Amino acid sequence: NAGVMQNPRHLVRRRGQEARLRCSPMKGHSHVYWYRQLPEEGLKFMVYLQKENIIDESGMPKERFSAEFPKEGPSILRIQQVVRGDSAAYFCASSRDWDRGETQYFGPGTRLLVL
Amino acid sequence: DQQVKQNSPSLSVQEGRISILNCDYTNSMFDYFLWYKKYPAEGPTFLISISSIKDKNEDGRFTVFLNKSAKHLSLHIVPSQPGDSAVYFCAASEIGYGNKLVFGAGTILRVKS
Numbered sequence: 055n056a057g058v059m060q061n062p063r064h065l066v067r068r069r070g071q072e073a074r075l076r077c078s079p080m081k082g083h084s085h086v087y088w089y090r091q092l093p094e095e096g097l098k099f100m101v102y103l104q105k106e107n108i109i110d111e112s113g114m115p116k117e118r119f120s121a122e123f124p125k126e127g128p129s130i131l132r133i134q135q136v137v138r139g140d141s142a143a144y145f146c147a148s149s150r151d152w153d154r155g156e157t158q159y160f161g162p163g164t165r166l167l168v169l
Numbered sequence: 170d171q172q173v174k175q176n177s178p179s180l181s182v183q184e185g186r187i188s189i190l191n192c193d194y195t196n197s198m199f200d201y202f203l204w205y206k207k208y209p210a211e212g213p214t215f216l217i218s219i220s221s222i223k224d225k226n227e228d229g230r231f232t233v234f235l236n237k238s239a240k241h242l243s244l245h246i247v248p249s250q251p252g253d254s255a256v257y258f259c260a261a262s263e264i265g266y267g268n269k270l271v272f273g274a275g276t277i278l279r280v281k282s
Contacts, residue, residue: 058212060212085268087268087269087270089270089272094274095274096173096175096258096272096273096274096275097213097258097260097270097272098272099269099270099271102268102269110269112269113269145212145213147212149268152268153268155201155218156268157215157218158215158268158270159215160205160212160213160214161212162210162211162212163210163211163212
């Protein structure tokens with residue numbers, strides 16, 4: 055009865071490198087959300103995906119960031135050419151359905167540090 | 170533009186007493202509200218939610234109150250326990266925007282034994 059899994063838990067990158075963050079939703083969940091938390095702030099919505107579809111990417115920066123949720127395998131949040139401002143905790147959540155009564159269950163997060 | 174505000178960065182309460190955490194929002198289109206609890210190095214954990222058609226929802230020691238006219242909600246924890254010490258986030262979602270959550274900045278609750 056595993057919960058939402060995220061890996062790696064900690065990731066260190068140098069400026070200009072790529073960061074790949076993975077999220078495996080709870081069993082039976084086909085909806086995935088990515089949120090970012092900057093220091094001293096709340097979580098900020100980035101993107102909402104269903105299997106093979108991006109439903110809402112209104113919170114995603116237009117450049118360097120992309121997300122996918124393939125038919126098989128985990129959801130991936132990809133950050134190209136990272137900058138120091140990308141240092142944050144990235145949380146993934148999953149839900150069984152899209153309805154607002156459906157609880158979003160969060161993973162433990164990936165803490166990205168850009169040197 | 171902070172649509173969900175938690176104006177108290179921290180709160181300290183004695184064990185056994187009531188903890189009251191407050192949250193204000195500015196977007197009148199929000200109609201579903203949630204509270205999450207977060208321990209260090211973990212992800213947020215869902216606590217309790219309330220729809221805008223209600224003004225109160227209770228689950229064990231946790232009660233959420235919603236005042237739509239004031240655009241204010243509060244979470245009451247009674248009695249408070251040391252294990253309740255965590256960061257509490259208020260979140261809201263807007264009709265027509267699916268399950269996208271807007272979070273406040275959080276309140277650190279410390280329950281002293």
